[in-house]
Every structure is written in structure tokens, then in C-alpha cells.
Amino acid sequence: MLLSIKNVSKKYNNGTEALKNVSFDVEKGEFISIIGSSGSGKSTLLRSINKMTDISEGSILFENQNIEKLKKKEINLVRREIGMIFQNYNLVERLTVIENVLHGRLGYKSVIAGILGIYSEEEKKEAFAFLEKVNMAKYAYQKCSELSGGQKQRVGIARAIMQKPKLLLCDEPIASLDPKTAENIMDYLRKIVSELKITCIVNLHQVDIAKKYSDRIIALNKGEKVFDDKTENLTNDVIEFVYKNEENE
Numbered sequence: 751m752l753l754s755i756k757n758v759s760k761k762y763n764n765g766t767e768a769l770k771n772v773s774f775d776v777e778k779g780e781f782i783s784i785i786g787s788s789g790s791g792k793s794t795l796l797r798s799i800n801k802m803t804d805i806s807e808g809s810i811l812f813e814n815q816n817i818e819k820l821k822k823k824e825i826n827l828v829r830r831e832i833g834m835i836f837q838n839y840n841l842v843e844r845l846t847v848i849e850n851v852l853h854g855r856l857g858y859k860s861v862i863a864g865i866l867g868i869y870s871e872e873e874k875k876e877a878f879a880f881l882e883k884v885n886m887a888k889y890a891y892q893k894c895s896e897l898s899g900g901q902k903q904r905v906g907i908a909r910a911i912m913q914k915p916k917l918l919l920c921d922e923p924i925a926s927l928d929p930k931t932a933e934n935i936m937d938y939l940r941k942i943v944s945e946l947k948i949t950c951i952v953n954l955h956q957v958d959i960a961k962k963y964s965d966r967i968i969a970l971n972k973g974e975k976v977f978d979d980k981t982e983n984l985t986n987d988v989i990e991f992v993y994k995n996e997e998n999e
């Protein structure tokens with residue numbers, strides 16, 4: 751087992767209970783989508799897994815290590831194993847595509863080597879190879895600010911896999927893209943993680959996309975896990991239940 755979420759609750763300082771007693775295990779190689787209405791706790795859950803957010807109760811085990819109990823140095827080692835893909839891409843816009851992909855290696859470098867941008871020939875070759883996988887090698891020396899949203903997310907995927915993660919967390923990776931580009935990104939993502947045997951958890955707004963691409967779906971409703979099963983068992987009745995009481999905030 752790669753990841754185990756045990757009775758996790760999260761209460762923010764303002765009193766919002768974003769997660770309520772959530773538990774599930776993730777096996778190596780799974781492709782899981784997390785669905786639920788806006789505010790149901792999807793981002794909080796993903797951010798808890800790599801300790802961008804501290805949980806209030808419960809435990810999170812990554813490769814059998816309780817991440818709540820780790821020291822700062824050990825957390826950095828765990829973070830190296832966990833890649834992230836964001837809705838807003840989180841690229842350094844003024845830098846080139848290849849420089850952004852090489853940033854995926856920063857967790858493996860000394861601070862000085864990172865600041866000076868010192869990368870081995872092998873790392874550079876690998877960065878190009880990953881750009882090939884997302885069909886972006888021809889843009890390697892273009893500034894990221896000059897790319898479309900779909901192209902930026904393809905760079906985001908290449909950067910994340912450059913990190914050689916065991917687990918990839920994707921927080922609404924296609925929420926800013928048109929439907930056709932969104933499917934194109936999901937095609938690349940699914941193909942690459944299968945090929946490299948990377949476990950993947952994706953937060954998604956679109957149920958149809960979750961159904962098309964994932965092996966397993968977990969649904970949250972107001973911080974509670976209300977569904978966790980193989981994709982084919984997500985019936986329309988379940989979907990209605992998952993999205994009931996949607997608050998228009």
C-alpha cells in the first residue's frame with residue numbers, strides 16, 4: 751500500500767470543518783478521481799497529503815511513514831516522492847519551458863545548485879524526453895508566458911514527472927481549460943502515469959471526465975466521504991446523492 755488516510759478531520763482556524771473522519775487506502779498504480787461540489791473538501795484533502803495543510807485529527811501514512819510525525823528534513827524527502835499538478839499551472843512564467851521542467855529536479859539538489867540552475871546533461875536529456883511525451887519539445891526554449899493554457903499544463907505534467915514521483919496529486923488540473931483541451935490533457939496524464947506506473951489522485955469537477963479516466967472514484971460531500979468504489983459502480987443515483995444540498999456560495 752502506498753498511502754493510507756485514517757480518520758482524517760480538518761478544521762480551519764475560522765471553524766470550517768473541511769474534512770470529517772475521512773479514511774481510505776491507495777494501492778500502487780491506482781488512478782483515482784476525487785469528486786464533490788465546490789467546498790466539499792477536495793483541495794483540503796489533496797493538500798493534507800503532502801502537508802501543505804496540517805490535519806486536525808487522524809493520520810496520513812505515506813509508504814508506512816506517518817507524515818504528521820516527520821521532521822522538516824524528512825518531510826522534504828517525502829515531498830520529493832509526491833508530485834503536484836495545479837489548476838493555475840504554477841509555472842515560472844518568465845522562464846523557458848525546459849527551465850520549468852528542470853525545476854522538477856529541485857528537490858534533489860543543493861540550494862546553491864538549484865539557485866545557479868546547475869543540471870547534469872542526463873537531467874537535460876531526460877527533461878527533453880519528458881517534453882516529447884507531452885508533445886512540447888518544439889517549445890523547449892519558449893517562455894512559458896507565451897503558451898496557451900493547455901500547453902502550460904502539458905509543461906506542468908512534464909515538470910511533475912521529472913521529479914520521478916511515486917504519487918502524483920492533481921488539483922483541478924483541467925478546470926481552466928475548454929472541454930476539448932481538457933480531454934487532451936487527461937489523455938496525456940493517463941497515458942504517462944500508466945506508462946511510468948505512477949499512482950495518481952485527481953480532483954475533478956467534471957463527473958463525466960472522472961468516469962472516463964479513473965479506475966476508482968471517491969466522492970466527498972461537505973467534508974464526508976460518501977462514495978468510494980470502482981468507477982463502474984458510480985450510478986446516476988449515487989451522483990445525485992453526492993451533489994445533493996449543493997450550496998450556492
Ligand SMILES: Nc1ncnc2c1ncn2[C@@H]1O[C@H](COP(=O)(O)OP(=O)(O)OP(=O)(O)O)[C@@H](O)[C@H]1O
Nearest residue numbers: 762764766768786787788789790791792793794795
Ligand atoms: N485556508 C482556509 N481557511 C478557512 N477555510 C478554508 C480554507 N481553505 C478552504 N476552506 C474552506 O474549507 C471548505 C473546503 O474547501 P476546499 O477548498 O477543500 O473544497 P473543494 O472541494 O476543493 O472546493 P473547490 O472545488 O471549490 O475548490 C470550504 O468550506 C472552504 O471555504
